[in-house]
Amino acid sequence: MTTVIDGKQVAASVIDAVKAASQTLQDETGIKTGLAVVIVGNDPASHAYVSAKSRMAKECGFTSVQHTLPEETTQEELAALVQTLNADESLHGILVQLPLPKHLKSEPIIQSILPEKDVDGLHVVNAGKVATGDLDGGLVSCTPAGAMVFVRRTHGEDLSGLNAVVIGRSNLFGKPMAQLLLAANATVTIAHSRTKDLPAVCHGADILVAAVGRPQMVKADWVKPGATVIDVGINRIAAPERGEGRFRLVGDVAFAECAEVAEVITPVPGGVGPMTIAMLMANTVIAAYRKAGKKAPKF
Numbered sequence: 001m002t003t004v005i006d007g008k009q010v011a012a013s014v015i016d017a018v019k020a021a022s023q024t025l026q027d028e029t030g031i032k033t034g035l036a037v038v039i040v041g042n043d044p045a046s047h048a049y050v051s052a053k054s055r056m057a058k059e060c061g062f063t064s065v066q067h068t069l070p071e072e073t074t075q076e077e078l079a080a081l082v083q084t085l086n087a088d089e090s091l092h093g094i095l096v097q098l099p100l101p102k103h104l105k106s107e108p109i110i111q112s113i114l115p116e117k118d119v120d121g122l123h124v125v126n127a128g129k130v131a132t133g134d135l136d137g138g139l140v141s142c143t144p145a146g147a148m149v150f151v152r153r154t155h156g157e158d159l160s161g162l163n164a165v166v167i168g169r170s171n172l173f174g175k176p177m178a179q180l181l182l183a184a185n186a187t188v189t190i191a192h193s194r195t196k197d198l199p200a201v202c203h204g205a206d207i208l209v210a211a212v213g214r215p216q217m218v219k220a221d222w223v224k225p226g227a228t229v230i231d232v233g234i235n236r237i238a239a240p241e242r243g244e245g246r247f248r249l250v251g252d253v254a255f256a257e258c259a260e261v262a263e264v265i266t267p268v269p270g271g272v273g274p275m276t277i278a279m280l281m282a283n284t285v286i287a288a289y290r291k292a293g294k295k296a297p298k299f
């Protein structure tokens with residue numbers, strides 16, 4: 001019987017743990033966890049994400065601060081806001097919603113966030129800590145951290161002897177995901193657009209993670225029978241059956257056929273997606289514990 005992971009349910013369990021941790025911190029030290037979310041411009045999808053993050057932060061019992069800046073904000077103005085947030089002792093996490101409007105450079109902004117407040121896990125210091133296996137010292141990028149919760153709940157903490165294949169080598173997902181699997185003792189292959197015979201490479205995977213951005217690319221005959229398949233892709237495809245001009249979301253995995261072969265699989269939507277915001281909350285409370293000099297909880 002194939003297990004379809006319910007990402008919403010797992011994310012809700014992480015959020016419950018975050019709420020409990022932030023309450024404990026407040027009871028023991030009087031410190032309230034604080035998250036600042038910054039958005040520039042008018043992109044409707046980004047506004048929806050930011051509202052969801054601010055709402056969830058409040059639900060977790062955090063101080064939640066949202067800065068909504070106009071489209072014409074300059075690089076200097078945005079950099080100055082980050083410096084103010086860096087200096088604000090009541091804030092433990094800073095998130096700048098990406099992508100920024102085209103006239104702004106995101107990299108210098110991300111790198112100007114204090115690494116200990118970089119709850120998106122995108123600062124080079126945090127990426128470097130993940131790369132060197134220092135998982136307790138840095139903040140791990142939210143989507144790979146969320147995908148690893150599924151891996152741990154399926155296979156436990158130690159992946160010794162298991163082969164993992166990650167399709168995709170982005171800094172945002174593929175590379176940190178591979179490093180997290182490696183830190184858990186899996187034997188890891190990173191595949192990408194130049195990989196020869198991708199179906200054969202994938203077929204060797206006990207844990208197959210797809211983060212490509214190509215709708216339903218992974219087919220059933222790429223999947224090793226009994227494998228765990230984690231689909232990170234989010235692709236919008238035409239859905240004429242829902243009416244003219246309508247769309248639906250699919251992953252990078254052809255779900256129905258792969259579910260026949262895999263033992264554990266994540267759906268899209270409702271798989272990895274809900275974990276990203278949950279891990280953002282987890283990173284924020286971890287940052288608050290560290291700032292208070294207390295041992296941070298694990299999620």
Ligand SMILES: NC(=O)c1ccc[n+]([C@@H]2O[C@H](COP(=O)([O-])OP(=O)(O)OC[C@H]3O[C@@H](n4cnc5c(N)ncnc54)[C@H](OP(=O)(O)O)[C@@H]3O)[C@@H](O)[C@H]2O)c1
Pocket residue numbers: 143167168169170171172173174191192193194195198211212213214232233234235272273274276
């Ligand atoms: N919250 C979430 O759930 C969440 C978060 C992040 C990303 N995502 C989704 O995950 C997907 C990947 O995101 P990303 O930011 O990592 O994307 P990305 O930066 O575009 O990277 C895509 C990777 O896929 C590889 N690739 C492209 N075509 C391929 C092919 N035909 N065969 C094998 N590999 C191929 C690319 O290889 P090269 O390096 O050789 O070009 C690249 O490494 C997207 O659908 C995105 O929307 C979801």
